[in-house]
Amino acid sequence: MEGRWQESGTPRDFVSPIDGSSIGSLPMLDEATALRAVKAAKKEAAAWANVDLDERKRRVQDCLTQLQPHVELVGKLLMWEIGKTYKLGFTDIDRALDGVQWYVDNIEGMLGKRTPLGLVSNIASWNYPMSVLLHAVMVQALCGNAVIAKTPTDGGFISLSLTFAIARRCGLPVTLVSGSGGELSDVLVRNDAVDCLSFVGGRYNGRNIADALGQNDKRYMLEMEGVNTYGIWDYSDWDGLAEQLKKGYDYGKQRAGAVWAGAGAASDAHAPAAPRDGHPGAAGVSGGAGGVREYAQPPRNGQPVRAGGAGPATGRAAVLRPRARVESHRIVPADGVALWLRGVRHRPISQGERMQLTNAAGQPRARGGTTEYTLLNAAASLVGRSGPGAELWDNVRGLDYLLSRPEVDAARVGCLGNSGGATRATYFLAHDDRVKVAALCSYVAAGERNLELTGPADGCVLLPGAGAGAAGLDLSDYPLPFGPKPLLLLTGRYDFVDYPSMETTYAELRQAYTLLGAPDHVRLFTYDDGHGISRPKREAAVTWFRRYLVGDSTPVRKPAALPIATETELRVTTTGQVNTAFPGKKPWLLPTSPKPASWLPNAPP
16 A cells, blocks of 8 residues: 555455464455545656656566565465365466466557546456466556555455565556445545546445445446356256366355256265364365365454543433444434434344354354354244344343443434344334334335245345234334334345335335324435445434434535544454353353343343
8 A cells, every 4th residue: 555565554364264263364445544545645646657668568477576586485375365165266366377477468459549548446256366367467557557456355355465566576566455334335436536437346345336336437447246047958968067067166155157057976976075284274175175165254344333432421322233233333313413322232143242153262154144144043943032132132132231321311312223123123113112213224015026036035034924824913013113104215226125115115104104193203214325324314313313312404515524433443342242242141042942141131032
């Protein structure tokens, strides 16, 4: 960054998918530091564009030459970082070098009269750090552009740091940053200093990027979920099919492909061998240990917010915020605004410090919180319990604590939830009369339509009573008991939570609120983006709470400078995980009976 090594950001431990050992710390940059990096990279763009093509070719060729002796090191790093097999680790770096060499040899006829774009920003998925991300960066530099790239959060940052350092040594204007996508997206995608964006990843994030950039003239390139499909009919060459399946699993399940799993010989074709001698390559070079990728993903952006803090006992309005994750900005008005939100944000099960399926060191074993939660909820349902039921108890006790604070006014309590947090907030609103105002983001839609579009949902949104059971409730029915108290629905027009269903749900709620004599107490706020509580939605939510908690409808805008606490500052536990901070205690883990643990007081089913 800025042409030199820097120890910026908050270090986050990164573990190998091979054996769970720590192999480094990923520096999580904040928005301000990333903006510094973007501005420095932009300053290099003009000078580099004036370097003639022959000199650019010479420097890129020099970089390729200097990278060649490190191919073995990079290949082995990829094995430890993202679980590639021995063979495929080398294939990734070899493809990158061979591909860039082809461009060096053929670039003159391709450029023609084209001129450099300026600063190109790169965001790519974790599975091909070399043959996708490094390859793109070097070709972009060859074409006369300055380049900035974000390391994938799920792996590859060590090998990328090495290769980018060599590229920098050779005089190429490349910058490498790392951090949460939510924290850095505004800087790396929307900032005016970025002239072009290159994105490789899922269609959900890609669509959000396209929506964001479609409002201006910025160029962008999107590669989203390319899938190699297999069509099989009247098939008898089972040996040939087995070889195809093996090739698919050669990538440690990192290759984008839709695979039909046959029987007979095919069922044995991809059986993984166990690694030996503590080295990921010990199982062999074809298939081997990389056949099945078991990835332990560290906690994501943010940790539970520690409640408390000094302040005059002025009867501040309180907001309880059950939620699926901590976004990059707190919802706090600018200085001088009449309303101060004194809040508690409890950390849900399978998020942050409350991961349940961890190893002895407290590292998560499941890939992501929603996967872990779904597994836990499925097990709990077999004995008559549920994750949302346990979280209802968390919300009740969280509000109990909030109202015990002397600075909190018990008559002015609001509740805000986003995504899975909105689901749990909805369940809570129907249960606890102490909440006076609410806002739900990226949640309310018809359950049947959700099944048609996305299939079975994560365990965190499977509310007790929903579906075709005795209660016969749809997900869109749960906000009804909260009426006629003020309720704001927040949604993105391109959310995977079906927008037409959101509109239908709002119309039904408005009918109910009209019958209750308060039609203005329910509103739908829509923004042209995707899933999640983006800045415009956060501002709309705070304005809603101000309107009904203090009687001021003045629109709220996020201040330019807003202090953000670090992950360490936000931690509640001393170790970063409840499983290790409270040895022997299991707050909620694969229950073996319908009864809660004896030390957990009267948790609801």
